[in-house]
Amino acid sequence: MNKKIKKILKKKKKSKIVCLTAYSKKIASILDKYCDLVLVGDSLGSVLYNYKSTKEVTLETMINHSKSVRLGVQNSIMIVDMPYNTYRTPKEALKNVKLVMKETRCDGVKLEGGKKIIPIVKNLVKNKIPVMGHVGILPQTDKKFFFKGKQQKESERILNDTALLEKAGVFSIVLECIETKLSKQITEKIKIPTIGIGSSSNCDGQVLVIDDLIGMSESKFKFVKKYADVSKVIDTAVKKYKAEVQKKQFPKAKHSFKN
Numbered sequence: 001m002n003k004k005i006k007k008i009l010k011k012k013k014k015s016k017i018v019c020l021t022a023y024s025k026k027i028a029s030i031l032d033k034y035c036d037l038v039l040v041g042d043s044l045g046s047v048l049y050n051y052k053s054t055k056e057v058t059l060e061t062m063i064n065h066s067k068s069v070r071l072g073v074q075n076s077i078m079i080v081d082m083p084y085n086t087y088r089t090p091k092e093a094l095k096n097v098k099l100v101m102k103e104t105r106c107d108g109v110k111l112e113g114g115k116k117i118i119p120i121v122k123n124l125v126k127n128k129i130p131v132m133g134h135v136g137i138l139p140q141t142d143k144k145f146f147f148k149g150k151q152q153k154e155s156e157r158i159l160n161d162t163a164l165l166e167k168a169g170v171f172s173i174v175l176e177c178i179e180t181k182l183s184k185q186i187t188e189k190i191k192i193p194t195i196g197i198g199s200s201s202n203c204d205g206q207v208l209v210i211d212d213l214i215g216m217s218e219s220k221f222k223f224v225k226k227y228a229d230v231s232k233v234i235d236t237a238v239k240k241y242k243a244e245v246q247k248k249q250f251p252k253a254k255h256s257f258k259n
């Protein structure tokens with residue numbers, strides 16, 4: 001097993017796992033200093049391309065952004081989201097995952113789903129590909145984004161899905177918007193780490209979309225915390241640049257070439 005993945009597994013019940021998304025090199029290189037895991041999430045569809053859903057994200061887009069992220073990630077585990085409709089059968093998944101792994105040199109991939117994707121996960125694991133699971137809200141297929149675990153039946157299904165995914169060989173599972181007590185129950189029941197987003201501090205680790213964290217998105221989700229206002233920093237810089245260009249204060253002689 002990949003050494004970095006072993007390290008993540010060992011963190012369970014010892015120290016919290018820190019994870020964020022990245023879509024390009026510079027940000028990835030900053031995250032690499034602090035994160036155990038950097039995820040090239042298909043959330044890039046809404047964050048960067050204004051798509052209505054992640055369904056529109058293509059394999060080519062994921063590969064291109066992942067190549068850029070790879071340039072910034074040296075120490076963290078780099079995981080790439082497999083986009084919608086690229087892992088419908090074990091054969092299709094293996095072909096596309098192999099391409100992603102080869103082109104991006106990532107450490108593993110993330111797939112959304114529970115019971116339905118078990119044969120797909122098993123086949124990837126059999127081929128020595130590290131797989132991360134993702135249950136709770138499934139942005140690729142859910143029509144409504146309500147938190148999960150309100151009803152007993154739904155909770156039982158999710159609990160069962162996480163057990164099946166663990167048995168199929170995933171090294172970790174993202175829990176997206178799962179009710180607090182259910183997150184605790186899942187995290188206590190399975191031996192692999194759970195990484196929560198909107199799923200309380202009961203998870204073994206946390207993940208957020210980087211643009212939400214630094215104030216570069218319009219996201220108003222309850223589970224998001226804005227740690228910085230980078231939009232404001234850019235706004236101030238660009239405003240100043242405009243004023244200096246218009247007043248002929250920029251460029252100065254030191255910014256210009258002379259024979």
Ligand code: KIV
Nearest residue numbers: 021041042043174207
């Ligand atoms: O696409 C994504 O960014 C994700 C995380 C939010 C877990 O799947």
